[in-house]
Amino acid sequence: MSLIGSSIGLLLLLGLLALIAGHCQRATVFVYAASAAAAAIIAYLALSYLIMGSIGNEIVSYPIGLPWLRVQLGIDSLSAFFLFVVNLGAVAASVFGIGYDKNDGHGSHGTGRFLPLFPLFLAGMNIVLVASDAFTFLLGWEFMSLSSWLLVLSTHREEGTSRAANIYLVMAGFGTAALLLAFGLLAAGNGDITFAAMRAVPLSPLMASVVFGLVLIGAGSKAGLVPLHVWLPLAHPAAPSHVSALMSGVMTKVAIYGLIRIVFDLVGQPLWWWGMIVLVLGGITAVLGVLQAMMQRDLKSMLAYSTVENIGIITIGLGLTLAFQANGMKALAALAMTAALFHVLNHAIFKSLLFLGVGCVLTATHQRDMEKMGGLIHKMPITAAAFLVGCIAISGLPPMNGFVSEWLTFQAILNGSDLVQWPVRVAVPVVGALLALAVALAAGAFVRTYGVVFLGRARSSHASDAVEVSFSMKASVAVLALLCLVIGVLPTSVLSLISPLISQFVGVPLQVGSGLSWLTLTSETDGGGSYNGVVLLVMVLAFMAGLIYTMHSFGNRTSRRSIPWGCGFTDDPGPVSQYTASSFAQPIRRVFGASLFSARDHVDMPKPGETRAAVFRVTMRDPVWDWVFTPLLGSIGALTDKINILQSLTIRHYLGLMLATLVVLIGVVAAIQ
Amino acid sequence: MTSGISYDVAHLLGAVVLLISFALLVEQRVIALISTFAAQGVVLSLAALWEGWSHNIHHLYLSAAIIFTVKAMIIPMTLNFLVGAMKVHHHETDPGLGVGGALAIGISLVVLSIVSIFPIAPAVTVLTKESLALAFSVLLHGMLMMVTRRNAISQLIGFMSIENGLLMAAIGVQGMPLAVEVSIAFTVLVAAFIFGIFIFGIRDRVETLDIHQLDLYRGERH
Structure with a gap:
């Protein structure tokens, strides 16, 4: 376990090294190679833990962090499995990064800009997985969010990236806040924030359900569960490709880990309707994700939406687990x-x-x-x-x-x-x-x-x-x-x-x-x-x-050159006349898109005599924006308008508010006693 | 000196302070408020004197002297001077909540402080527990007065009476260092002077002591 801790420390040091020497090509290669090595060590240790059931001292604590807390790192079979998954992806992405050309369709900018963040991002994810107290968990979680946010911003010159990054930051902060509250409720029993203590404290069904809801929001927003997925198809494609691979393939798994760790491990016996909620959300997520994926023209957006779909499939499995276990x-x-x-x-x-x-x-x-x-x-x-x-x-x-x-x-x-x-x-x-x-x-x-x-x-x-x-x-x-x-x-x-x-x-x-x-x-x-x-x-x-054998045996082996089926074209039609991605998606867009995504085809024909080409445009909206976020933002706006009155009261009113607050608090104290 | 009588007299004096704070809540004439406040200072200094004598705590004598000098003499005299200088009419009133409302809310605040203080301090002696509740009620009454009154001088008296509540708690709870009391007393004196200057300023600018009139001059209101 201490070797895993050292490997994470190595990743953190690599971030520092990359910051100093990031502009040197040889240092870039070294950073990626060393990241791959550190990830490979962790993956190997996790694998040997899964196979042998032990790798010696399961819990180590380091005297870092807040003065009165020691950071505790530990490994059990759950974290070992996810460590293996995460570091497998990390090794692949790091090796890919070695040969990664600095121009991958994101416009020309050096890799030096985001190089220090890459090992830090890996370290953050690993810290979440080995954390065995709430403070370390949240620290790693936020580390992971912020470093990936900066990685998304590394392509900030492109249109849309800053919007994606802003939405991501808001959602990540929101999710972490929900997790913070969940851990607060879990630790409320005896004020101890280690996972072992939280596991030992039984929760009332009401408190357990509140924790479940908060975790579903917190981890779900990171995993990309509908309706909290809106940031994912924007942010994941915006990052450089091997970082997109990490965010989509690996970081969403860390979120799933958080969900499993808290709901299955720390909370204890589930209630049946939790499974119901998770199951239905998973089903909706899977279908919405894949429908959107079907209609994307951008390769990376398509893959990001497909991630949403697969998170849905995983969530369906977890929902069923909860339902079965409750029974x-x-x-x-x-x-x-x-x-x-x-x-x-x-x-x-x-x-x-x-x-x-x-x-x-x-x-x-x-x-x-x-x-x-x-x-x-x-x-x-x-x-x-x-x-x-x-x-x-x-x-x-x-x-x-x-x-x-x-x-x-x-x-x-x-x-x-x-x-x-x-x-x-x-x-x-x-x-x-x-x-x-x-x-x-x-x-x-x-x-x-x-x-x-x-x-x-x-x-x-x-x-x-x-x-x-x-x-x-x-x-x-x-x-x-x-x-x-x-x-x-x-x-x-x-x-x-x-x-x-x-x-x-x-x-x-x-x-x-x-x-x-x-x-x-x-x-x-x-x-x-x-x-x-x-x-x-x-x-x-x-x-x-x-x-193949049949085709070769019975087919005519002499090669001929002709136009047997020209599809209305008598000579070479050219590549433009091929079936396109949009035409492939059109039937699905007609069936599902018109109502669900309010997809509209706009054809702008030139007037007779005009020489410009006709323009065909498709517009789509994610229904979640219209159904969830726009009303939410609207009601927050209305509420703040109401609260704004508080900003210009007279001194007497402020004093009155203070007295009222004091009286209410005293009343609460008196009621509790 | 038997502890029975010592407690009884201490309770009596505390109750009188609370009674006077009710009078402050109800009293509507601004000039009468000043003398009522002075009376509260006198009773409070007596309470400190009694507490010091019955428990043989000598520094409380000094506290009593400071309270008497500041609360019963300097501040009332300053306020009277202010009132005279600003030609406040003898019958000028500041109704606040009115008698019925002030009494109802004042009584409920006392009830609230009793039900909240009693269970919090179960281990300490009966005297401390009850005098804490009394002191807390006086404090809440002072705040209520600051909130409900519109005249600047009544608000100033409300503020001073909050401070009386604090002093009363300090006397009742044994072990409060003298330095704290002295510093509170001087802070209040300074506050009184600052209030006085502001009151002059208000009077000069808007020709009234009714601070509600100030609101009319505020900008940026929604």
């Missing part, structure tokens, strides 16, 4: 929690992969707009292959890892009919339908992305002039892609990492995967469903080999 159905709770945690790991891997892949594309083309790409598979074969793996994984298709966790989530949902309370029984199938919709739409969204970006013909000179990126960038995406495949084919190996965690929180060991053989994943409660990645992989490979 004492431990085996099913174990199944649902396994699904959620598995998806945490998976999403961290494939979302990092996709963001880093987009980073490669941006480095090569300097463009974020999908409509300007196309045909990159010929220019950047390795990136394209890795990106394809990521797309398959995030679409939940076998034999990649995304399929396994989404399959487990569905298994948990199918068992939701065993729940007792009728509102949850009604909600579970609805959420199941939402999840099915979300997963299908996600597949559509990534088919669209991959097709438009990598297939077809180049839509601009940026795309046709692209060249493959540097080795470290290719290596990081390739390794992540390999991980997607390995986890998808051998899911039981990951389950053994999750199982100590499940035993700790649910009370029963994991029963998933104890089926026919160690290669087969079964959900025992279901009685029928099972998944064997190896068999499936072999089948897929065999089928594809057969297909």
